[in-house]
Amino acid sequence: xxxxxxxxxSSSKFTLFSPSQNLNSxxxxxxxxxxxxxxxSKHRILPPIHSHHESSSPALQExxxxxxxxxxxxxxxxxxxxxxxxxxxxxxxxELLVVRRPVMEFYDEEAAGVTASAEARIGSxxxxxxxxxxxxxxxxxxxxxxxxxxxxxxxxxxxxxxEEKPLSVNLDLALYRARILARNYRxxxxxxxxxxxxxxxxxxxxPYVALGKTLSKxxxxxxxxxxxxxxxxxTQGENSYIWQCWAVLETKVGNTRRARExxxxxxxxxxxxxxxxxxxxxxxxxxxxxKKARNLLGKGLKxxxxxxxxxxxxxxxxxxxxxxxxxxxxxxxxxxxxPRSCASWLAWAQLEAQQENNRAxxxxxxxxxxxxxxxxxxxxVWGVFEANLGNVELARKLLKVGHAVNPRDPxxxxxxxxxxxxxxxxxxxxxxxxxxxxxxxxHQPVWIxxxxxxxxxxxxxxxxxxxxKALSIDSTTESAARCLQAWGVLxxxxxxxxAxxxxxxxxxxxxxQSYVTWMTWASLEEDQGNSVRAExxxxxxxxxxxxxxxxxxxxxxxxxxxxxxxxxxKRLLNIEKAKGSSATDDRGENEQSGGYSSDPASxxxxxxxxxxxLDEFIREKLSLDPSKLEVQLGPSRVAYSKSAKSAANMxxxxxxxxxxxxxx
Numbered sequence: 261x262x263x264x265x266x267x268x269x270s271s272s273k274f275t276l277f278s279p280s281q282n283l284n285s286x287x288x289x290x291x292x293x294x295x296x297x298x299x300x301s302k303h304r305i306l307p308p309i310h311s312h313h314e315s316s317s318p319a320l321q322e323x324x325x326x327x328x329x330x331x332x333x334x335x336x337x338x339x340x341x342x343x344x345x346x347x348x349x350x351x352x353x354x355e356l357l358v359v360r361r362p363v364m365e366f367y368d369e370e371a372a373g374v375t376a377s378a379e380a381r382i383g384s385x386x387x388x389x390x391x392x393x394x395x396x397x398x399x400x401x402x403x404x405x406x407x408x409x410x411x412x413x414x415x416x417x418x419x420x421x422x423e424e425k426p427l428s429v430n431l432d433l434a435l436y437r438a439r440i441l442a443r444n445y446r447x448x449x450x451x452x453x454x455x456x457x458x459x460x461x462x463x464x465x466x467p468y469v470a471l472g473k474t475l476s477k478x479x480x481x482x483x484x485x486x487x488x489x490x491x492x493x494x495t496q497g498e499n500s501y502i503w504q505c506w507a508v509l510e511t512k513v514g515n516t517r518r519a520r521e522x523x524x525x526x527x528x529x530x531x532x533x534x535x536x537x538x539x540x541x542x543x544x545x546x547x548x549x550x551k552k553a554r555n556l557l558g559k560g561l562k563x564x565x566x567x568x569x570x571x572x573x574x575x576x577x578x579x580x581x582x583x584x585x586x587x588x589x590x591x592x593x594x595x596x597x598x599p600r601s602c603a604s605w606l607a608w609a610q611l612e613a614q615q616e617n618n619r620a621x622x623x624x625x626x627x628x629x630x631x632x633x634x635x636x637x638x639x640x641v642w643g644v645f646e647a648n649l650g651n652v653e654l655a656r657k658l659l660k661v662g663h664a665v666n667p668r669d670p671x672x673x674x675x676x677x678x679x680x681x682x683x684x685x686x687x688x689x690x691x692x693x694x695x696x697x698x699x700x701x702x703h704q705p706v707w708i709x710x711x712x713x714x715x716x717x718x719x720x721x722x723x724x725x726x727x728x729k730a731l732s733i734d735s736t737t738e739s740a741a742r743c744l745q746a747w748g749v750l751x752x753x754x755x756x757x758x759a760x761x762x763x764x765x766x767x768x769x770x771x772x773q774s775y776v777t778w779m780t781w782a783s784l785e786e787d788q789g790n791s792v793r794a795e796x797x798x799x800x801x802x803x804x805x806x807x808x809x810x811x812x813x814x815x816x817x818x819x820x821x822x823x824x825x826x827x828x829x830k831r832l833l834n835i836e837k838a839k840g841s842s843a844t845d846d847r848g849e850n851e852q853s854g855g856y857s858s859d860p861a862s863x864x865x866x867x868x869x870x871x872x873x874l875d876e877f878i879r880e881k882l883s884l885d886p887s888k889l890e891v892q893l894g895p896s897r898v899a900y901s902k903s904a905k906s907a908a909n910m911x912x913x914x915x916x917x918x919x920x921x922x923x924x
Contacts, residue, residue: 591611633882711724
């Protein structure tokens with residue numbers, strides 16, 4: 261905006277304009293006749309006129325004068341008139357040029373102080389300083405004061421919206437509350453909290469990870485995948501935890517190629533992210549790429565240093581390669597890295613139990629429960645170990661302690677039910693099976709074990725319903741393959757050979773590496789006199805099996821952090837029997853049985869010699885009375901009837917889960 265203008269006149273004139281075009285007031289012109297006290301070649305410099313209001317002062321500048329002859333006397337005589345007209349001009353400006361400043365939420369006190377001090381210095385009347393001021397400097401000062409009062413120059417106004425965002429400590433509290441809700445199966449409330457956290461803190465990766473895991477627990481894989489993708493975009497791909505969780509999700513659904521890409525992205529985002537290296541190695545191990553798995557675990561040690569998970573994985577690889585001394589060394593390294601690593605103690609104990617070093621195994625089980633007194637795996641695996649040795653009372657106590665500290669775990673009740681079935685009554689076992697199925701209706705091994713028990717008791721229709729219930733949960737898992745194999749043996753025993761063949765074939769479609777299923781099918785054909793067909797089946801197994809070639813020069817192995825109870829359940833049910841053993845109908849010896857193979861040489865109940873007092877440990881660490889560990893069983897009269905009825909309806913309406921279900 262052109263703030264100054266000049267028009268020729270016979271006398272000296274000043275033209276005043278409004279300092280802003282945004283004002284509602286129009287432009288005002290004040291023409292003041294002035295007689296300068298100097299000659300025509302000189303101009304008198306006047307200081308800017310300031311209003312006493314908070315509004316910006318208009319700029320004032322003298323217009324050029326025409327040449328004329330005026331004497332020194334006239335200039336002195338007109339001095340008083342000049343001062344009077346200046347005062348009148350000030351009053352006129354105060355009355356007419358009232359600039360309304362916008363309403364401001366914040367007032368810049370520092371800027372106001374600077375302006376006041378500048379005005380005080382200018383208005384002090386010092387002739388020397390006034391002469392030093394040029395018109396441009398006065399204009400710049402007025403414009404700067406005016407600019408400071410505009411909202412666009414106020415940074416506090418821009419930051420005022422940040423007051424609505426909660427403090428970061430609220431994020432930690434919200435994540436903790438969501439975790440507790442998800443642990444108590446209140447998923448909807450947990451999801452609501454986590455989505456609010458994402459809206460308030462979109463740059464933080466923790467809410468995305470927590471929400472994705474919550475959705476995965478509910479089998480909402482597509483929604484979880486969308487959450488992880490959104491999180492990677494929001495964090496610009498720099499959060500390795502989101503990449504790693506996404507990779508684990510793709511591994512679960514079988515997208516191996518995509519999972520590799522995501523694990524790779526996680527290691528690029530943070531090469532010190534140990535879970536990414538370990539998870540990737542587990543994936544390669546499951547695909548039979550042992551050399552690749554070792555390479556990844558080696559990189560994990562290189563970039564992340566000593567870690568109990570890496571050492572434990574390597575030790576388990578050495579166990580698979582039957583290099584037991586190297587495995588013991590690596591287990592020792594794992595427990596040194598973290599003496600409270602219950603998984604490392606348990607894996608080491610299982611190695612010693614496999615080698616029949618029962619005393620050493622018992623000491624390691626004691627270490628495991630001391631490292632994590634409430635760990636359900638520790639109590640379960642130790643209880644199964646003692647049951648296999650024939651220490652029934654100790655095994656029963658260990659399983660009951662595990663159930664007391666983990667009342668929502670169905671695996672402990674399942675193992676206790678099988679124990680009671682062998683050494684007590686079938687009715688007590690049924691009650692325990694029913695309670696376990698109520699705790700987790702989607703736990704397939706519970707239904708399989710219950711079906712096996714009912715078959716042994718002669719309740720074939722009930723056994724079939726229970727097997728069908730297990731398959732209706734998920735027909736693509738390893739548990740489903742074992743269920744189909746067990747059901748096939750049932751049909752073989754009752755003479756439904758065509759149904760048994762279809763069930764064996766369905767089991768092998770899920771898990772083609774099961775030696776037990778192939779040999780059971782071959783045995784069926786051989787019993788029917790089809791020796792040629794039996795030999796073909798054996799040849800098919802050897803042709804399609806996956807050879808895992810390990811490099812013995814590497815004194816390292818593999819850790820697969822899986823549920824330690826899985827191997828114990830296999831031994832408990834004895835579904836995968838030893839090679840060459842024949843199927844019998846005796847309790848505890850069949851490939852489906854839940855009995856224990858007791859070791860007569862080590863069947864004593866003597867302690868490990870370490871001085872560990874189990875009862876005292878239970879009292880001090882768990883605040884439990886060892887004499888009052890009875891399982892609390894609630895009323896569940898209609899639980900089984902409903903589940904059996906729904907299973908029967910599902911079997912009649914949908915035969916997708918079993919490719920060739922027999923018509924019985």
